[in-house]
Amino acid sequence: MTHSVKSNRQVLVVHKRIKQLIAVTFITVSGFAQQKQSEGSAATGGGGNAGAQPSPAVKAAPKAYKDIITAKAVSCTGLFIVHKVEDKIYFELPDSILNHDMLIISRLAKAGADMRSGSSMSGYAGDVLNESVVRFEKGPNNKLFIRDISYSERVKDTASDMYKAVMNSNIQPISLAFDIRATRKDSISGVQHTVIELTDIINGDNDLFFWGGSKGKFSVAGYQPDKSYLQYVKSFPINTEIRTVKTYMKVANNTANLFNGVLSTNTPAPKLVTVELNTSIVMLPEKPMQARYADDRVGYFSTSYTDFDANPQGVKRVSFAERWRLEPKKEDMQKYNRGELVEPVKPIVIYIDPETPAKWVPYLIQGINDWQVAFEKAGFKNAIIGKMAPTAAEDSTWSLEDARHSAIVYKPSAVPNASGPHIVDPRSGEVIETHINWYHNVMKLVHDWYFVQAAAVDTAARTMHFSDALMGQLIRFVSSHEVGHTLGLLHNFGSSSTTPVEKLRDKKWVEANGHTPSIMDYARFNYVAQPEDSISEKGLFPRIGEYDKWAIEWGYRLIPDVKTATEETPTLNKWIIARSADKRYWFGYERSEDDPRSQNEDLGDNAMKAGEYGIKNLKRIMTHLVEWTKEDNEGYDNLQNMHVQLFQQFNRYVGHVLKNIGGRYETFKSVEQPGPVYEAVPEAVQSEAMRFIHQNVFITPTWLLDKKILSYTGNYPMEIINALQDGAISKLLSSQTLSRLMNNESVNSKTYTALQFFNDLYKGVWSELETKAPIDVYRRNLQKLYIDRLSFYVKPPAGTTPLKSSEISAVGRAQLVMLRSKMRGALPVVQDTMTKYHLQDLIEKIDNTLSTK
Missing domain, CATH: 3.40.390 (Collagenase (Catalytic Domain))
Structure with missing residues (x-):
């Protein structure tokens, strides 16, 4: 349903090396599946502490593999070989996966009880918190880096001068740095392996691996390390999954009340919120799927980037349709x-x-x-x-x-x-x-x-x-x-x-x-x-x-x-x-x-x-709403809800019609297709729309005001009708609608014009000025809305931005002058007292609007 629809877009894919990986095993805090590692050559020397901050000093060489991955290690193989050595977690990366694109995706595995509002669509188990494309790469001084990769700007020809220029202006940031704790050469494949420690990253509050920028959405801060822990790590052939329990402080209003975990003055007492987070590290395919360019004539979500190759004399925004990889055998x-x-x-x-x-x-x-x-x-x-x-x-x-x-x-x-x-x-x-x-x-x-x-x-x-x-x-x-x-x-x-x-x-x-x-x-x-x-x-x-x-x-x-x-x-x-x-x-x-x-x-x-x-x-x-919503031993909540739903459905029909007035058709085409892309809605259709609004909105829809239903629900009839008519008048007399009528007319004089529009509107809203009939309370409210809207264009209230189009102001002034004249002519023959009071009030409103004082 959600129009949305597109949220949390990323990927994971099969890497060709997975055929060489052994069956998946599991790592948990309470016990790891034991797996013996093949022995290989290892460099000797001292090692540094794992962490996210690079040290400017040159580090000593990594330690011997057996000194880091000791006999106490419990290990499993997957995308990474993951080792638990007592309370430390190590990742062992073969060189074959270095410099390859991977995704880091963090999700709420279990949500905190009080971390969302009742109407929120986010903050539930399974929701994505953060997505990043990364690469592991070796650096100097016995370091292994994680770079945060962006594909927002691209050049296909890596040998071109343009490629070099784009790369010079798009260096990918180093988000994390680790000391290389040990190395190992696999005795079977001959591939070199690098060991890094992730204990501090997993037990900490690192944005790349966990929340990204999502904390502010839920007003959480003030990480509580003593109330947080690792649940498990699972490694699969193309992905490694990390499950953690993390606790934070949550402020009732917003995270602006927390700075570095310290409460500001007059801040509501914080609550503790505990969540379970799942972090996926996923290998993207070595060879990306063949892309398909998105097209406005077929509705696909798209992934976009700036292409410096597509236009030799400029740049072009290129979009790929988002599709699953389906291939025949x-x-x-x-x-x-x-x-x-x-x-x-x-x-x-x-x-x-x-x-x-x-x-x-x-x-x-x-x-x-x-x-x-x-x-x-x-x-x-x-x-x-x-x-x-x-x-x-x-x-x-x-x-x-x-x-x-x-x-x-x-x-x-x-x-x-x-x-x-x-x-x-x-x-x-x-x-x-x-x-x-x-x-x-x-x-x-x-x-x-x-x-x-x-x-x-x-x-x-x-x-x-x-x-x-x-x-x-x-x-x-x-x-x-x-x-x-x-x-x-x-x-x-x-x-x-x-x-x-x-x-x-x-x-x-x-x-x-x-x-x-x-x-x-x-x-x-x-x-x-x-x-x-x-x-x-x-x-x-x-x-x-x-x-x-x-x-x-x-x-x-x-x-x-x-x-x-x-x-x-x-x-x-x-x-x-x-x-x-x-x-x-x-x-x-x-x-x-x-x-x-x-x-x-x-x-x-x-x-x-x-x-x-x-x-x-x-x-x-x-006519059957009371009967069809009735439930034994219940009140009238069902009736109240469905009466509102019925009104909203009616209001949708009105909205569908209103969009025709001042509208234009938009039909995307390539240059090979004949005919215009943009066309004003035909005059006859717009006139028909105005008649519908007159008959179903301006003529009070009293069928909505069933007295029996209102006696059970307590809804006020004037509020129901006012909401309907206010919405219609606001749409019809919006600057958007009036501007579009005038723009369409400037392109095609045979279209529905602003003057036709106001003539039709007058017939629908002000018919009593011609018939001299009494104006009931619903119509009086409608006419007040009309005058208030036009007055806004002629004399905008202090502090509001004046309209860019002087045409709208001019037409609005002319309509007010005409209406004042009609009202003055009707007053002497009007018999209904409330109608007289109403017209006198409107004349005074118009006088105030047109006054130069």
Whole structure:
């Protein structure tokens, strides 16, 4: 759900040397698996203390290996050979992994009880705290360094002068330095090994290995070493995992009240917070995956950098689409190129957290496996697999913290949401690992959505507790959506706009095709369907659609005989152009401010028609709201909540319509595609939108004000209507809307003009000035909002920034002058006392605004 969506992006990958590594064993504080080391030559001499601070003095030579890794050592082999010698921890690094890119990823393994607020989406087990690309390298004076690597600026040609210039301005910082404690030459492979001590790093509070910059988010500081300890280190073939328990002080307000662990004056008493942290050190692939350039016409998360090669007369910002590495087996490559489905060398496997309630596990797995049909379009079968995490009896080595494993992580949280982050190799955009966040209270979110959007047509939705079967299907849909994010897909907020509204009521068509071509849209359920349409859940629920299959094909299908991302680009462009004639393959960016086709929570190709159908269903639900929210021995909290949810749904329909006014369509194209990229929303559509607002917002929607419901909930009717109308007027008379109307008119005089807009607005807001009818309390409030907004543009309050556009001020002044004249003309014939008082008050407000004093 979370639009987000993209958080915590990095990577881990297979290194070719892992075939030489032995089976994984475990290291814990209480006991290490014993493993005898092969003997080899070792240098002799004194050694220094391990630590993070380099010494300027020349250190003595490392000690003999047997003097550091003594007979008391308990050791295991993986990415590093890790030794525990009494209370000391040593890493033994073969030279073969020096100067190779690695990731350090730190996560909350167990969160502190009081480290987050109740509404926070962060601070839960599994959350990523810090991500860094690093390299281990040898330095002078018997030192081994860790460099913090950035790929924000790149030059491909390492022999060019430009490469040297860029490198001279981008030296990578040395973040940590260690004394080399011993060396060893492996008697079998002949590879030289270097031993460093990490005791102080692991037992300390180092940002690179643990929090990074995340402490401030949770207001923790004042590390408590006496209340912190190492739990274990586990080493796997391509990664090493460190689990620590750490305790800090937490200040109620913010960490600004703590400086070097000392409390400032008047600071609230701190609390202690203890967390378990998991740190993964992961080898990135020696050869990065072949990248694929991102394209605005297909929605993928992207990894970006500045390329000094791409433009010989400047620089270019280059973005790689974020994708998992899927490759056919060598023996299947010819089949794949012929168009036959083949299994990938390494499928995408996503496990279900063992702590997940068992009854929801099958639905989460199905949500993952639903994507298999999309990968078949890219030439792969069984490319993505959801499965339950193995039990300890089935696999004692499996761990949720093992960075090789992807999972949906269950979080016992009141947060009504879910999110699909993933970890990415910044060199290529390759995704290999994800921890999808599954917050427990997402079930309330989907319940409330389905109730207000589908209860009019689905009897199963007319209750506060859905059946497990219905809730399971809702969970499945959310699972599919979040998995789509981990596969690299952005939200496609434009997808639902490609479906004609009337097709949403066509039972045969909508059940066959779905109400939106993309599950990555925020088009939850088919709220357009009417009871008489008899549409089943198949036509109400979202599903993997045509766009999703196309996007996976574009991102994952391999192109034969190409070796670089640049060589792929012409073919990929042709694919997009070939699909562009069919609107159902269109991608609408979620952050498009102007395009009314790209909105969340909307349906259909006409927001006004869809909204009218949606309102009909809301009115049906309103008449049964008391009955459908009732629970024995309970109060009216359910009724209160669902009345608010119903109002918010209505407000969404209004918002969908409002975006058409002053809007413009944004259709990304390459130069090979004809037609404009930007077009103003047609005049007829904007006029239709204004009529909708007049009929459903400016004419008071009294159907929202059911007296029986208000008597149970205590909600005030004027507050409900005022919130609705204030939102509409604020949007219509925003400087953004007015500026866009004027800008569109400057490009095309036949578009919907600012004067047409104000004429239509006058008819909707001020009709009583023409009919001389009494103005009720709701309309009086609406008209006050109108005057206040225009007055703001004509005479901004002291301390506010004046508008850059004098046109808006001029139009606002003209409207106020006209309205004052109309009000003065109406006053002599108005009979209603409150209407008279209201008009007199508004005239005085306008006089004050137009006054030069």
